[in-house]
Amino acid sequence: MPMNLLTFKGGVHPPQNKHRTEGMPLNKAKVPGLIVIPLQQHIGAPCEPIVNVGEEVKLGQKIGEPKGFVSAPVHSSVSGKVAAIEKRVHPGGGMVMSVVIESDGLDTIDESIKPQGKLEDLTADQIKNIMRQAGLVGMGGATFPAQVKFSPPPDKKIDTIILNGAECEPYLTSDHRLMVEKSEDVVNGIKAMMKAVNVDKGYIAIEENKPDAIKAVTQAAKGEENIKVVTLRAKYPQGAEKQLIKACTGREVPSGGLPMDSGVIVNNVGTAAALACAIETGMPLVERIVTITGSGIKEPQNLLVRIGTPFADVIEQCGGLEENIGKIIQGGPMMGIAQYTIEVPVIKGTSGILILKEEDLGLTPELPCIKCGKCVDACPIGLMPTKLDGFASKGMRREAEEYNAVDCIECGSCSFVCPAKRPLVERIRLIKADILAERRKAKQA
Amino acid sequence: MGYGNLVVSSSPHIRSEETVQRIMIDVIIALLPATAASVYFFGMRALAITLTGIIAAVAAEAAIQKIRNKPVTINDGSAVITGLLLALTLSPAMPLWMVAVGAVVAIGIGKQVYGGLGSNPFNPALVGRAFLVVTFPVHMTTWVSPVDGVTSATPLGLLKMEGIKTGYMELFIGNVGGSLGETSALLLILGGLYLLYRGIIDWRIPAFYLGTVAVMTMVLGGDPIFHLFSGGLMLGAFFMATDMVTTPVTKMGKIIFGVGAGILVVIIRLYGGYPEGVLFSILLMNTFTPIIEKYTRPKIYGEVKR
Numbered sequence: 242m243p244m245n246l247l248t249f250k251g252g253v254h255p256p257q258n259k260h261r262t263e264g265m266p267l268n269k270a271k272v273p274g275l276i277v278i279p280l281q282q283h284i285g286a287p288c289e290p291i292v293n294v295g296e297e298v299k300l301g302q303k304i305g306e307p308k309g310f311v312s313a314p315v316h317s318s319v320s321g322k323v324a325a326i327e328k329r330v331h332p333g334g335g336m337v338m339s340v341v342i343e344s345d346g347l348d349t350i351d352e353s354i355k356p357q358g359k360l361e362d363l364t365a366d367q368i369k370n371i372m373r374q375a376g377l378v379g380m381g382g383a384t385f386p387a388q389v390k391f392s393p394p395p396d397k398k399i400d401t402i403i404l405n406g407a408e409c410e411p412y413l414t415s416d417h418r419l420m421v422e423k424s425e426d427v428v429n430g431i432k433a434m435m436k437a438v439n440v441d442k443g444y445i446a447i448e449e450n451k452p453d454a455i456k457a458v459t460q461a462a463k464g465e466e467n468i469k470v471v472t473l474r475a476k477y478p479q480g481a482e483k484q485l486i487k488a489c490t491g492r493e494v495p496s497g498g499l500p501m502d503s504g505v506i507v508n509n510v511g512t513a514a515a516l517a518c519a520i521e522t523g524m525p526l527v528e529r530i531v532t533i534t535g536s537g538i539k540e541p542q543n544l545l546v547r548i549g550t551p552f553a554d555v556i557e558q559c560g561g562l563e564e565n566i567g568k569i570i571q572g573g574p575m576m577g578i579a580q581y582t583i584e585v586p587v588i589k590g591t592s593g594i595l596i597l598k599e600e601d602l603g604l605t606p607e608l609p610c611i612k613c614g615k616c617v618d619a620c621p622i623g624l625m626p627t628k629l630d631g632f633a634s635k636g637m638r639r640e641a642e643e644y645n646a647v648d649c650i651e652c653g654s655c656s657f658v659c660p661a662k663r664p665l666v667e668r669i670r671l672i673k674a675d676i677l678a679e680r681r682k683a684k685q686a
Numbered sequence: 687m688g689y690g691n692l693v694v695s696s697s698p699h700i701r702s703e704e705t706v707q708r709i710m711i712d713v714i715i716a717l718l719p720a721t722a723a724s725v726y727f728f729g730m731r732a733l734a735i736t737l738t739g740i741i742a743a744v745a746a747e748a749a750i751q752k753i754r755n756k757p758v759t760i761n762d763g764s765a766v767i768t769g770l771l772l773a774l775t776l777s778p779a780m781p782l783w784m785v786a787v788g789a790v791v792a793i794g795i796g797k798q799v800y801g802g803l804g805s806n807p808f809n810p811a812l813v814g815r816a817f818l819v820v821t822f823p824v825h826m827t828t829w830v831s832p833v834d835g836v837t838s839a840t841p842l843g844l845l846k847m848e849g850i851k852t853g854y855m856e857l858f859i860g861n862v863g864g865s866l867g868e869t870s871a872l873l874l875i876l877g878g879l880y881l882l883y884r885g886i887i888d889w890r891i892p893a894f895y896l897g898t899v900a901v902m903t904m905v906l907g908g909d910p911i912f913h914l915f916s917g918g919l920m921l922g923a924f925f926m927a928t929d930m931v932t933t934p935v936t937k938m939g940k941i942i943f944g945v946g947a948g949i950l951v952v953i954i955r956l957y958g959g960y961p962e963g964v965l966f967s968i969l970l971m972n973t974f975t976p977i978i979e980k981y982t983r984p985k986i987y988g989e990v991k992r
Binding site for chain 1: 698762937984989
């Protein structure tokens with residue numbers, strides 16, 4: 242193992258379980274007859290529908306107009322007819338206004354879709370506009386609108402772009418396959434991003450457990466002097482924004498601050514590839530790579546899935562479910578969201594559909610904390626989850642605040658290592674939300 | 687359908703395989719060599735004391751939890767460790783009923799009054815031992831030689847009272863007077879290394895505890911090797927000062943705990959009334975654990991000076 246692998250303090254080593262899909266080439270998923278496109282697939286304000294029921298829509302046509310600065314438009318991922326505009330279950334939780342489209346199976350491309358020209362000829366503002374129009378959001382799962390990150394206030398000097406190819410979540414291999422098979426798009430994407438904010442330092446950061454991806458991306462970045470492909474230690478949460486910045490640049494994002502406060506913009510490799518595609522073809526974000534895996538699925542795969550495809554259709558294409566399914570998760574096992582139905586659609590942030598059998602869940606009752614300190618050693622932020630757990634259980638908000646509960650990045654490392662199986666991150670998340678709510682109230686008053 | 691019984695809970699959705707029970711079993715495994723050696727040196731009497739300690743501790747835990755209408759948690763193995771550790775600190779000449787009293791006190795007053803596992807501020811086995819020391823002072827200081835079974839003093843007692851120093855090799859192997867588990871430094875270190883290897887204990891407490899004792903005795907003109915390998919220091923350093931519940935969780939806190947306990951041992955041994963100071967050094971440092979933790983919080987990522 243080379244000694245100069247970049248990493249951070251703390252973290253855990255969950256079993257990676259990537260072997261089932263990491264070597265599997267991308268396949269195109271079948272386009273279902275009915276597509277459900279939520280008008281909110283991002284952090285920020287939801288979109289307003291700009292089509293009506295019964296209206297014909299084409300592939301790539303904008304169907305939802307963003308209603309604020311922090312927002313991103315949504316597009317039709319098929320051609321066909323709008324069947325309904327109604328509230329539907331959302332993989333992020335709750336019901337969200339969605340456009341339901343009946344596909345005509347023709348994939349007629351909208352007239353507005355056309356190549357945006359060569360990167361050399363585009364200005365920074367044009368690139369940012371393409372990001373906005375293509376509906377790009379952080380595709381690692383956080384789904385923050387991309388162009389917002391690229392429009393920092395003038396007093397924040399950005400000098401570095403980092404592409405996140407760590408994919409530290411166990412099971413998931415969608416970024417891995419993307420980097421192997423679309424390495425050119427990844428490199429073209431970071432070039433465009435660097436041009437959008439006029440910086441000359443770019444990193445593409447990949448965990449050591451993906452040697453073929455490192456090779457492919459290094460090859461694609463050959464001759465690009467400003468772009469460095471760096472190898473990270475395989476450790477969770479290596480792909481967390483703050484940990485990644487620390488590993489690549491040695492800088493720390495100030496507590497309570499954003500990456501831009503340390504001069505960095507971090508993006509998922511998938512977002513970069515989508516940007517490259519939007520520039521080259523003009524096609525907005527209408528499909529993404531999804532890893533469908535876990536002990537509960539018959540034939541795990543990496544599929545190129547149209548946004549809006551219900552989980553049920555994707556699962557069916559993977560041979561269906563095994564017996565005794567315990568959990569269906571959007572995303573990875575460490576930070577993903579458990580679903581109660583497979584009616585939910587794939588959205589822009591769906592990096593994986595993880596299906597676990599009941600026996601894999603490890604659901605055991607919570608025991609008293611024995612103060613082993615494993616959570617303290619594992620916390621990548623340097624928090625004391627054992628203390629915060631105590632404060633949170635007793636509703637001691639002020640003490641939790643004093644112990645920096647709001648700095649928690651909710652990576653779940655503490656809950657993972659806890660031998661007493663305490664729901665540490667869950668409690669911290671709750672008290673953190675409490676503290677933030679109180680701060681907002683105090684601000685308004 | 688096939689998804690009627692989906693579990694919906696908060697992330698993370700996977701957990702490590704480590705459990706509280708597994709940790710306790712590892713500690714018991716680590717204590718086995720020293721326990722076996724005590725039977726080898728002191729015969730069946732040692733076995734009887736060990737079993738009495740364990741049975742009384744487990745029974746006390748179950749009884750108290752039953753009376754309080756709480757779930758009985760003797761399966762976690764923590765009461766077994768308390769009983770075993772207490773037995774290992776006792777003289778082979780100790781009457782069995784006193785052993786049982788000590789174990790009941792350890793569990794009752796040392797652990798359950800605070801709410802059970804995880805809530806006790808002091809190491810329960812040491813609470814039991816402290817109770818026995820003040821209640822039955824004669825029995826707690828009557829030692830027998832493993833060689834001929836005749837009443838004899840411990841190496842520390844010999845040094846303190848009569849100025850006689852026991853040889854290093856005897857101390858290391860454990861062929862000396864003393865409590866059941868204290869005698870063989872070699873086997874205690876072996877157990878300690880196993881716990882380090884399994885990641886159950888952190889190296890900082892034993893290293894700084896033992897290191898402080900060595901350096902301080904040297905500075906004060908004592909014999910560091912003699913002091914390291916005699917008395918209950920090895921047992922204390924690897925199995926009691928490393929008790930998760932009653933020692934700091936922070937790395938810096940562990941160092942402070944080790945140094946503090948080391949200083950106390952040397953002061954008690956060289957200047958105090960008792961020949962041995964491990965018991966009180968750890969109990970005293972246990973009281974400081976919360977405040978040590980408070981002032982050794984790890985540095986936060988991106989900490990902003992306020």
